[in-house]
Amino acid sequence: MNTETERADHHEAGADIPVVGIGASAGGLSAYRELLQALPNDTGMGFVLVQHLAPGHRSILSELLQHETDLPVRQVTEGVEVEPDHIYVIPPGHYIDLSEGRLHLLPETQQIPSDRIDRFFRSLARDRGSIAIGVVLSGAGHDGAAGLQVIRAAGGLVFVQDPQSATQPAMPQNAAQMGVDGVLPPGEIAKELARVARHPYLRKPGQLELEKKVAGGNLSDLFELIRSRTGHDLSGYKDATILRRVRRHMVSRHCERLPDYVALLKCEPNEVDALFRDILINVTEFFREPESFEALQEKVFPSLFEERQENAPLRIWIPACSTGEEVYSVLISLLEFLGDEAYNIPIQIFASDLDAEAIRQARRAVYSEQAVKKLSSSQLQRFFVHTPEGYEVITPLRNLCVFAAHNLLSDPPFSHLDLVCCRNLLIYLQPVMQERALQVIHYALDPNRFLLLGRSESTARAADLFSVVDTHNKVYRKRATANRVHYSSQSLGHTAALEEPQSGSVPAERTSWSPEQLADRCLLDQFAPPAVVVTGTGQVCHFRGRRTGQYLQPAPGAASLNLLKLVRGDLVVPLRSLLHQVVKTGQAGRKEHVSLHNKGDGEWVDLAIRPLETPEGVSTYYLVVFEPVRVQRQAVPQSGAEVSDARVAELEDELAETREYLQSMLDEQEQVNEQLRIAHEEVLSSNEELQSNNEEVETSREELQSTNEELATVNQELESRNRELGQLNADLQNLLTCVSIPVVMLNGDLRIRYFTPTAEEVLNLIPGDIGRPISDIRAKVAVPDLQSLAHRVMDTVTPATREVEGESGRLYYVKIRPYKTQDNRIDGVVLAYVDITHLKDMATARRRAGMMHETSDAIAVVELDGHIIAWNHAAERLYGYSEEEAVGMSIFDVYLDDAHEALREALQRTGHNTEDQQFRVDCLSRDGHRQTVDLTLSPLRNTTDTPVAVVTAEPAVDFNRT
DSSP, X not given: OOOOOSOOSOOOTTOOOOEEEEEEOTTHHHHHHHHHHHOOSOOOOEEEEEXXXXXTSOXXXXXXXXXXXXXXXXXXXTTEEOOTTEXXXXXXXXXXXXXXXXXXXXEXXXXXXXXXXXXXXXXXXXXXXXXXXXXXXXXXXSXXXXXXXXXXXXXXXXXXXXXXXXXXXXXXXXXXXXXOSOEEOHHHHHHHHHHHHTOHHHHOTTHHHHHHHHTHHHHHHHHHHHHXXXXXXXXXXXXXXXXXXXXXXXXXXXXXXXXXXXXXXXXXXXXXXXXXXXXXXXXXXXXXXXXXXXXXXXXIHHHHHHSOOXXXXXXXXXXXXXXXXXXXXXXXXXXXXXXXXXXXXXXXXXXXXSOHHHHHHHHHTEEOTTXXXXXXXXXXXXHEEEETTEEEEOHHHHHTEEEEEOOTTTSOOOOSEEEEXXXXXXXXXXXXXXXXXXXXXXXXXXXXXXXXXXXXXXXXXXXXXXXXXXXXTTEEEEOSSSOXXXXXXXXXXXXXXXXOOOSSSSOOOOSOOOHXXXXXXXXXXXXXXXXXXXXXTOBEEEEESSOGXXXXXXXXXXXXXXXXXXXXXXXXXXXXXXXXXXXXHOSOEEEEEEEOGGGOTTEEEEEEEEXXXXXXXXXXXXXXXXXXXXXXXXXXXXXXXXXXXXXXXXHHHHHHHHHHHHHHHHHXXXXXXXXXXXXXXXXXXXXXXXXXXXXXXXXXXXXXXXXXXXXXXXXXHHHHHTHHHHHHHHHHHHHHHHOOSOEEEEOTTSBEEEEOHHHXXXXXXXXXXXXXXXXXXXXXXXXXXXXHHHHHHHHHTOOEEEEEEOTTSOEEEEEEEEEEOTTSOEEEEEEEXXXXXXXXXXXXXXXXXXXXXXXXXXXXXXXXXXXXXXXXXXXXXXHOOOHHHHTTSBGGGTBOGGGHHHHHHHHHHHTTOOSOEEEEEEEEOTTSOEEEEEEEEEEEEOTTSOEEEEEEEEEOOOTTOO
16 A cells, blocks of 8 residues: 555534536537536535636636526636535646635646646645546547546545446546546436435534544444455554545435445345555655655765665665565665666665555556656656557666565565665554564664655654654664564464564563563573474565574575575475475475585585364464584595495485486476466467557647537537537448458549548558549559459449469459449549468368379378377378378377387478388377388478478388288
């Protein structure tokens, strides 16, 4: 979870009028009309309409809308107070902000501002908090999407127009993807606003807090429902943070009492998921609070590199990273500080968040133009690449960052860190959870390293752990002399708690220790061997004993609790094979005298693994024990033969373990490859869908859209007269655009009148070719005697067809039809190019299949891995298998084992050779008859250009036999 608006639901007296901000762009006028026509006159709300208008042109939007409603509609003037049941319209050339219930005008700083709606929504969230409502209607672009999330973070409600009902669906679609309370047609949004206006929590914002105090158990039930559904305990968050989200969901789900909403959660698990995602709402941006990044460059980074050891990596952790803007801001700031030295310093950035979807977006690292507007042009050019989807962080930067779904309060933290940037998370936690979070961060940092907090946060609850470096920018340094926080992996989980130091220099001890418990504790600490508790996959759950560090050594890079990645290198192979054996058999296992070569001569350890069974006899956890063994040197030296035999036995054991290890690695590699293949296919599919969406979005430019919006507003009467013609033209344009067949229209002079987008690539056309004679165009698919053929079609009014081959080798069926006008006059021709290459290939394949079945030689077509894909009648007679049985079998099933190696090598050579290969082998027919045949392997490529082999077999003839 990351930042939301740092503002509680506090409203001054008299400032409790709900305000609805409604943003629209292209097509917004009709949406405004539909909404206002369905809106009652007594909602008690104020309405502010923010429309994209071209500066310098007088707007008549307020006059047009006044005809649609009985509510007063007026254009905003400076300092006007928002009154209930009034509508306010933005004037051209201005931004508007809401402050203390009044609207303020600010001159636009751009020729075509693209964030007019977002800017007003942010001020609306600051001023109205939980009684702010945002609505996004028809329009192009992204404006309004980010602002709606700020309103949601403040506890307000947000609605968007159903994209299917919008003239321009881009703005509603982009806003809906961020999460909203309703996606409805404008008329239904008006009805929902009327219902919300009557809800008690909108009229009395303090009602929910009062009800929470009266029925506090219901809120506990709510936390338990979220924990059991998601695995995350949110009871440590401040009540105000939770109540703002609960209030919004109660309003949207028509619940007027908290117990009613809790009962709804018990019946609808999906609503629990929605509430959880809402609580984790992500509102962040690049270089938020720029002074903090200046403090990093001036006070933190210089100190880190002054004290840095040579070749030591710089490790930074950013918890609550949201969608990654904070992460890349810190990294960009660091790289700008390092300059050319950045190439010589290993950098590791760890970023974590509770929201798995936000982590996926951060890994993807693609941001809209609106999101990167705070970045300088040099930063965009150096650290980003512009794609049709937006601005993508360059791959070298993304490779420095490791993103993970992680809970700061309950999951194992990263360690040996130089800097932790935890901004705007603590303000949402209760004081006890704040202290716990600071103790976790203190544990994760190396001595004298740094912590950066948000402007509204401090380390006051853990002042003994951190010293202040910069009070204004909230930069702190870990105290080298502070009490070490007692932290261990055993304490993690929903019931986990850090051992917090009490007042004084010595942590408070338990007062209920019995003598038996003290004795057990002493024995365990002093004499019990080091051990770890792991799952069947090797994930460490608990560490036991104080000496596990002798055998565990975390590897550099991404943090992991997998035992095989934590254990020292000499123990990996024997431990892996032993764990695999125990998990597979369910019986305890042991390996003795495993050598630790890096510990010197005589250092050995016994490994023991025992399943930990539940009362039901189920083993899901395993105890791994490291028993140190000190092997004493023998007083009498061994003979050379004895030493050699012992060494041979040791090497044989190591070889057997290595083989087991390699086999398990191969099995795992096969599973990983299959998962990667599936993931690759999903990525390709998603990429195609995104590319299609981006092509639609890029069809028009924002300046042209803004100008057209103003023209549409001023010329309503003209637009209504031409609506029918425009609709027909739009239908034609969409029809031609959607046709996947290249089509070219020529006029009577055989000049290009129009062509479909598909024809651009196939025929080598560009938009500038419209109006040029077709004879001047060197098309990739040339039709012989096209001009004379086209004249004959126009003269005879009879279609003509040709089959031609393009430059790429593909075949096309070209149909030429006369172009008829509405009055049935011939005014040109229409050329349609249909790709028939696949049909021709299929016909050729059928002919080849027929020839293969007619020959008397036994023929099989085989893939390079041996799988049979074709089988003729002669092969059926020779081997005894029908075609249905043989296809899908392996060719090795037909021949004896002695021939497999030679046949396998021949198939591999077929993949890159062009010559036939011949040899003699023994085959075994289905009825058990054994005979010798002469094989000929011929290379062939199928229709997808994949190499295959044609295996031709005939009974061997022994010419030496008399």
